[in-house]
Amino acid sequence: MKCEDLLKAMNEYVDGQMDLAVCKEFEQHLAGCNPCQVVVDNIRKTIRLYKDGQPYELPPEFCQRMRQALRDKWKQQFP
Amino acid sequence: MSRIAEPRPIDPDLPLVQAARNGNFDAFEKLVARYERQIYTLALRIVGRSQDAEEVVQETFLSVVQHIRDFQERSSFHTWLVRIATNHALKLLRKRKGQAAVSLDQPANDSDDAPLPHPEFIAEWADEPSRLALRREVQETVDRALAHLDEKYRVVFVLRDIQELSTEETARLLGISVANVKVRLLRARLMLREQLTRLYGDPQRRIVHRHDHDQ
Numbered sequence: 001m002k003c004e005d006l007l008k009a010m011n012e013y014v015d016g017q018m019d020l021a022v023c024k025e026f027e028q029h030l031a032g033c034n035p036c037q038v039v040v041d042n043i044r045k046t047i048r049l050y051k052d053g054q055p056y057e058l059p060p061e062f063c064q065r066m067r068q069a070l071r072d073k074w075k076q077q078f079p
Numbered sequence: 080m081s082r083i084a085e086p087r088p089i090d091p092d093l094p095l096v097q098a099a100r101n102g103n104f105d106a107f108e109k110l111v112a113r114y115e116r117q118i119y120t121l122a123l124r125i126v127g128r129s130q131d132a133e134e135v136v137q138e139t140f141l142s143v144v145q146h147i148r149d150f151q152e153r154s155s156f157h158t159w160l161v162r163i164a165t166n167h168a169l170k171l172l173r174k175r176k177g178q179a180a181v182s183l184d185q186p187a188n189d190s191d192d193a194p195l196p197h198p199e200f201i202a203e204w205a206d207e208p209s210r211l212a213l214r215r216e217v218q219e220t221v222d223r224a225l226a227h228l229d230e231k232y233r234v235v236f237v238l239r240d241i242q243e244l245s246t247e248e249t250a251r252l253l254g255i256s257v258a259n260v261k262v263r264l265l266r267a268r269l270m271l272r273e274q275l276t277r278l279y280g281d282p283q284r285r286i287v288h289r290h291d292h293d294q
Contacts, residue, residue: 007195011265035286039198042272042280045208047240049221049275052212055116056123058136063115066137070111071104073144078102 001029006036014043092156100147107147111140114157118164124237125168126175127226135171139164154248161242162252165234169253172230191262196269202280211279224274228267235260236267 006029012018013026030037090096092113098106115136122135142163150159211217225233238249239260246264250257 007197007269008265011261011268014268035198035201038201038203038286039272042198042201042204042276043268045204046268046272046275048208049212049217050225050236050241050271052209053218053221054212055120058115058119058133059129062133062136066115066133066140067108067111069137070107070140070144073141074104074107077144077148078104 001025003029003033003036006030006033007039010040010043014040014047088155090152090155090157093152096147096150096152096156100150107144110143110156114160115140118160121161121164121237121242122168124222124225124241125165125230125234126171131171131175132168135164135167138167142167158244158248161238161244162248165238165252169234191259191266195266196273198269198273200273200277200280200285202276202282202285204276204279205281206279220278221271221275224271224278227274228270232263232267232270235263236271239264240268 006026009018009022009026013023018026030040092110095106095110095113099110118139119132119136122132122139123129126132126135139160143160146163150156154162225236228236234253235249238244238252239246244252246257246260250260253260255263
């Protein structure tokens, strides 16, 4: 397996959705190719960084306005 | 040991959803409180501007009020909510593009069929994501990197990797093929990897990759 092929199969490997035979080939390549190992690790860390991020806060004035709009709509739907 | 058949994963929102469906506004407000920041963050990443993201959040929860009695539990409440929010966000983007004086051309090499972006900057990261994620300036930096992606890659990355929708759900939601979702996700991951590794990779451990290497 060449580095180029590895790149194409990257998602399946990172997501654990690769069939066993291809996975073995993939890991064989990784064992002898440090740049590819690091790229795989980089991708895992990239995804993790976004997943671990905290959600943004909503401005309090907006929250109040929205609550009122939702309350009004609720009264229409559930009279 | 129980002999009951394997149950479907329980939707943790179901008790509140069912109460809301029966007219319990308190229960509905609890659902809003549970998800509003997440939906705002999702919207912000798709539409880019906070005022627009606020509009998406409000439209999303108004839709929930309107349609909660139609929610049939075929998916989790969270997935349903993400679907509604994404539709509102994309509608807003379409409206914004329609109003632009000049159409937003895609860069010439920015097609699903173009060769994959080859990793250029390869280095171990100097710090763990869990520690980096605690820093506000890192959050802003990574979201700036995300904002630089073309919309079609950004939205797939947000839905698949951040919101954790399946490939099939993402394809259905966006009206594209499963193959498209996979290619776009790969491109998004590779582009983000490149940008973030330039920022957080240890320059002293940079690997110069020989392109003629193969096994």
